[in-house]
Amino acid sequence: MHDLIAKVLTNEPLNADYRCLALDAPAIARAARPGQFVHLRVTGLELSALRRPFSIYRAEGDRLSVLYKTVGRGTEQLSRLRAGDMLDAMGPLGNGFPLGTEGQLPILVAGGYGVAPLAFLARQLPTKGIVLIGGRTADDILCTDDFTSLGWDVQVATLDGSRGENGLVTVLLDAWLTAHAMQPAEFYVCGPYGLLRAVAERAAHAGARAWVSLDKHMVCGVGACLACVQRLRRPDGSTWIARVCRDGPVFEAGEVVWEEPK
Amino acid sequence: MSAHPDMSVELAGIRMKNPVTVASGTFGYGKEYTHLVDLRALGAVTVKGIRLQPWEGNPLPRHVEVPGGMVNAIGLQGPGVDGFVRDYLPFLRETGVPVIVNIWGTSMDEYAEVAARLSDVEGIAGLEVNISCPNVKEGGASFGADPRTVSALVTAVRRRTRLPIIPKLAPNVPNIKPFAQAAAEAGADALSLINTIPAMVIDIETRRPVLANKVGGLSGPAIHPVAVKLVWDAAQAVRIPIIAMGGITDPKQAIEFLIAGATAVAVGTATFIDPTTVLRVIAGIENYLVRHQMTSVKELTGSIKA
Numbered sequence: 001m002h003d004l005i006a007k008v009l010t011n012e013p014l015n016a017d018y019r020c021l022a023l024d025a026p027a028i029a030r031a032a033r034p035g036q037f038v039h040l041r042v043t044g045l046e047l048s049a050l051r052r053p054f055s056i057y058r059a060e061g062d063r064l065s066v067l068y069k070t071v072g073r074g075t076e077q078l079s080r081l082r083a084g085d086m087l088d089a090m091g092p093l094g095n096g097f098p099l100g101t102e103g104q105l106p107i108l109v110a111g112g113y114g115v116a117p118l119a120f121l122a123r124q125l126p127t128k129g130i131v132l133i134g135g136r137t138a139d140d141i142l143c144t145d146d147f148t149s150l151g152w153d154v155q156v157a158t159l160d161g162s163r164g165e166n167g168l169v170t171v172l173l174d175a176w177l178t179a180h181a182m183q184p185a186e187f188y189v190c191g192p193y194g195l196l197r198a199v200a201e202r203a204a205h206a207g208a209r210a211w212v213s214l215d216k217h218m219v220c221g222v223g224a225c226l227a228c229v230q231r232l233r234r235p236d237g238s239t240w241i242a243r244v245c246r247d248g249p250v251f252e253a254g255e256v257v258w259e260e261p262k
Numbered sequence: 263m264s265a266h267p268d269m270s271v272e273l274a275g276i277r278m279k280n281p282v283t284v285a286s287g288t289f290g291y292g293k294e295y296t297h298l299v300d301l302r303a304l305g306a307v308t309v310k311g312i313r314l315q316p317w318e319g320n321p322l323p324r325h326v327e328v329p330g331g332m333v334n335a336i337g338l339q340g341p342g343v344d345g346f347v348r349d350y351l352p353f354l355r356e357t358g359v360p361v362i363v364n365i366w367g368t369s370m371d372e373y374a375e376v377a378a379r380l381s382d383v384e385g386i387a388g389l390e391v392n393i394s395c396p397n398v399k400e401g402g403a404s405f406g407a408d409p410r411t412v413s414a415l416v417t418a419v420r421r422r423t424r425l426p427i428i429p430k431l432a433p434n435v436p437n438i439k440p441f442a443q444a445a446a447e448a449g450a451d452a453l454s455l456i457n458t459i460p461a462m463v464i465d466i467e468t469r470r471p472v473l474a475n476k477v478g479g480l481s482g483p484a485i486h487p488v489a490v491k492l493v494w495d496a497a498q499a500v501r502i503p504i505i506a507m508g509g510i511t512d513p514k515q516a517i518e519f520l521i522a523g524a525t526a527v528a529v530g531t532a533t534f535i536d537p538t539t540v541l542r543v544i545a546g547i548e549n550y551l552v553r554h555q556m557t558s559v560k561e562l563t564g565s566i567k568a
Contacts, residue, residue, distance in 0.1 A: 001297040003537060041535060047511060048482050050327050050535060088536075090298075219325055219332070220534045222297075224290035226310075226339045227325045241318050241339060246294070 001222070002027040006089040008081050009063060015139050018069050018113060019079055020057065025064040028091045032059035034099075034121035035213055035250045038066060038091035039221035044077045052078070053218050053245070055190070056092060057116035057143075064089070067116040067142060093221050094249045097188055097211050100125045104186040104209075107132070107176070109169060109199050111191020112140050117213060118190055119146040128152055130176065134169025134195070138162040170198050177206055189213065193259075200253035210253035216244045223247070231257040267551040268558040269544070271305070273503050273526050274426035274451030276360050276387045278305030281520065281559055282544045285507045285530030286310055286364035286390060286430070287336065291350035292357070298537040303544065306360040308528060309350070311392050313367050314376050316342040320397060321474035326463045331482015331509070331531060333461045335397040335475035338366060343379045355385035362428065366392040366402055370418045373405075378422035389425050390505075391416070391450075394432035394457035396479045403460075406432045409444035416448035428505065430454035431496070433485075438492050439499035446500040454505045454528070455496060456489045481531040483509045490522050497523025497564055511539060513546020520547070523564040 006025040013019050023029075028038060039051040052074045054066035070079050081087065097117070100106055106129035108118040115133055122131065123146075130153040135141045137160050147154045155172045156164030165171055169191075187210035189199045196212040203210035216228035223246025232242045232255045239257055242248060269280040283306040289295060292307045301307055319339030326333050341349060346363070354361045363386055367373040373391065380386050393415060395402030405415050412429065419427055429445045431438065433456035442453055458479025463472040471477070489508025497504055506524035510516050511532040519527045532539040551559060 003298055046329070048330050048484075048531075048535070050332060090537075217323060217325065219334075220288075220294070222290075222294045222537075224294035225288065225325075225334075225534060226319060226336050227322075227334065229319070229322065229324075229339070 003090040008085045022065040026062035029059040029064040032092040033096035035096035036092035036094045041088035043087040055117040109189045111195040114190035115143045119143045132172040197258045280305040281526040283528045285528040288530040301357045308362040311338045311364040326472045330484030333478040335473045335478035360387035362388045364390040374418045374422040377419045381423040390428045396460040409440040413444040413448040420449035426451040428452040442496040442500045452503045456508045485509045494522040516543045520562040
């Protein structure tokens, strides 16, 4: 893990809401694995502002990229950074996804910008698989070219039907599960908590393993402050409180003690 | 003039190579930051609060960012005495850096029992007695709200340990002096101040408190001037040394604490933002001493002209 001052290479809009930030961050980029994250100190915010965590989207040579949606003060300020600006980057942090199991078809399930670490994962998995991407509208569907260029099967669902199937991404998953009940598959999921839980339930029902990447608000990013925690179940049925930033963010779905929808 | 002033301090019998430690709860159990901070550079490591049994802490959300800092209600999640001694202490002992363990309980007996149990193991330099955590329903702040309770608690802990005991006082009292005096008279070897300041943030869209615990504790640069005033007040009331904490982000705030009367300081929330803050603070204090032609950091303690 490294803490370094990185130079912004590009900070380009993908559409009205999303951007891709590329940094020159050699030590982090060279160590990064799919599912890990980088903890950024957003230049221009007040000095007491906390770092913001971002899943790693690409790591190529010295170049490290993340995708983000402009949703608040931190990402708004991040969107103002230009090529040549500097920012403090800490990483790579967290455990990352396992890189496939022989004989299991990888099925990636993404909600919105949760697709970013899954695109990184697809580039490193030894087997081509299927990616199911969901979003509210067509603008929330990102990175489909990343997967098609690798020869993956890409399926899309949007809540307003503006791209792909109409509905939640689980519509696609249910259709696939019905049509391929006997196909050994392993699931990799990143997106909102409800999506992770929905895929976890289906995977458990199908007797398949699912790897879920949890997104909890973080402070330190290294497991010291205990702000981002998740209850997990041990094989003997007892539970413990894991740190999402340090022990995760990727967990086997069967370990997670899911919280009920509010 | 020597280029290297003496940075060492002795605090309640704890020999620190410099006057800088970390605030309990902001540095885990020392292991978490080893990639970025060489623990041997610190004057001491102060670990997160430990009670007798493992404790799960509060539901999420446990923190919220605010201008000038953050409000947290972690709720003292921890591995308990046995878990700490088994999983964390061997590593800390190997570093050779003095280890201060923050302790708490839900009864005076529990505080005393935790103190006794930690006195029986090798490698602990001192006990910071948390009587001011705003985020647990039982224990914590309820033992720090009245000087008589502080006195009774310190007395109970004193009976069960020969380790230096360092009560951590609450900032939200009308006058800190009777609390500091009560602790000192009951046998405290030093004082820590301040803990976070009780605070609350409301989501105006939902009209619900942001934290699951509803209320929490404010930390960060916003609380530093509050802490300086309390350290200055306490330093005039007692002769035992003070570890000062609250909003240190640069050497300047640490030096203020020393001038106000602190013997040592602790870096807290700033570590989350810049993990090397503690190293910058150590270097900055040393530079200050050189610049002001002081031979020892001890000259700085209580040197306020007021």
